[in-house]
Amino acid sequence: MELDGELLRRLRAGDERAFVILVERYNGAMLRLALSFVDSRAVAEEVVQDTWLAVLRGLVAFEGRSSLKTWLFSILVNRARTTGVRESRSVPVADAGPAVDASRFGPSGGWAAPPEQWIEEAENRVDASKIKELLLGSFDGLPARQREVVLLRDVEGLSSTEVCAVLAISEANQRVLLHRGRSKIRQSLESELGGAAR
Amino acid sequence: MRLTFLPWRTRHRALACQEVVELVTDYLEDALTAADRKRFETHLAGCPHCTEYLAQIRETIRLAGRLTPEDLTPDMSTDLTDLYRRWRAEG
Numbered sequence: 001m002e003l004d005g006e007l008l009r010r011l012r013a014g015d016e017r018a019f020v021i022l023v024e025r026y027n028g029a030m031l032r033l034a035l036s037f038v039d040s041r042a043v044a045e046e047v048v049q050d051t052w053l054a055v056l057r058g059l060v061a062f063e064g065r066s067s068l069k070t071w072l073f074s075i076l077v078n079r080a081r082t083t084g085v086r087e088s089r090s091v092p093v094a095d096a097g098p099a100v101d102a103s104r105f106g107p108s109g110g111w112a113a114p115p116e117q118w119i120e121e122a123e124n125r126v127d128a129s130k131i132k133e134l135l136l137g138s139f140d141g142l143p144a145r146q147r148e149v150v151l152l153r154d155v156e157g158l159s160s161t162e163v164c165a166v167l168a169i170s171e172a173n174q175r176v177l178l179h180r181g182r183s184k185i186r187q188s189l190e191s192e193l194g195g196a197a198r
Numbered sequence: 199m200r201l202t203f204l205p206w207r208t209r210h211r212a213l214a215c216q217e218v219v220e221l222v223t224d225y226l227e228d229a230l231t232a233a234d235r236k237r238f239e240t241h242l243a244g245c246p247h248c249t250e251y252l253a254q255i256r257e258t259i260r261l262a263g264r265l266t267p268e269d270l271t272p273d274m275s276t277d278l279t280d281l282y283r284r285w286r287a288e289g
Contacts, residue, residue, distance in 0.1 A: 016286075019278075019279075020275075023278050024270060027267075028269065028270060029267045032267050049277060049281060052278060052281060056282065056285045057285070098216075098219075099219045099222070100216070100219045102216070105215060105216040109215060111215045115247060115251045117250070119253060119257045123257075132265060136265075154263055155262050157263060178223055179222070182255055182258055182259065183219070183222075186254050189261075190254065
């Protein structure tokens with residue numbers, strides 16, 4: 001696979017093909033991220049197009065201090081937030097629910113209803129498409145900030161530092177959002193897939 | 199999360215499972231102090247349920263990382279090529 005840096009160089013030199021390759025590489029991820037900010041697909045596609053235009057216009061100034069992916073996502077988040085319908089009604093950052101419902105622990109804080117097994121189920125017995133559907137449904141149920149962090153970290157594979165830069169949040173805040181988001185997704189996987197062996 | 203905020207914590211006491219599940223992300227992010235990390239790992243060594251819980255969080259992350267974005271539709275592809283050409287024409 002051609003490196004982003006090489007594609008950027010070609011793009012600066014006016015190579016349309018380099019643009020097409022970059023679009024093929026990143027457009028899907030950008031659309032998915034945009035959809036976590038705005039309600040309609042049409043608006044999300046618009047945000048993504050605006051982002052590509054901003055990228056082309058900013059090519060000369062891009063110094064490559066961050067990765068191309070981080071730069072693309074940063075622009076996209078800024079665009080989406082100014083458009084963001086969904087963001088405005090999202091739950092504030094301090095959504096302080098526990099990782100696991102308190103009713104599952106005894107008075108001393110030990111498990112009363114321990115985690116039900118589901119890993120093997122997920123790996124060997126459930127269709128990839130079913131898992132995908134479960135995960136996407138569960139992402140959709142997350143408060144916007146948690147969804148954004150989990151998407152960028154766990155789906156897109158950005159580092160915590162990159163996520164903080166893209167979303168303009170602190171490391172501590174990022175960890176809290178990631179924690180809440182991952183915990184809820186684990187819970188929905190357990191609820192959907194757990195206990196099948198019994 | 200800082201352990202001191204958890205009401206049931208007393209110094210040097212072993213962690214309860216309910217505390218452990220709140221520390222999993224900090225553990226994976228390597229954000230625990232050396233002492234808390236040790237307490238976390240000590241708990242895990244003796245607790246199959248929390249070990250399972252950690253494995254499930256790791257599996258959750260792994261499954262999320264396997265999600266592939268949808269393919270570019272021909273319409274979007276055309277729109278973006280047009281966008282590129284308009285930009286080129288801007289000079």
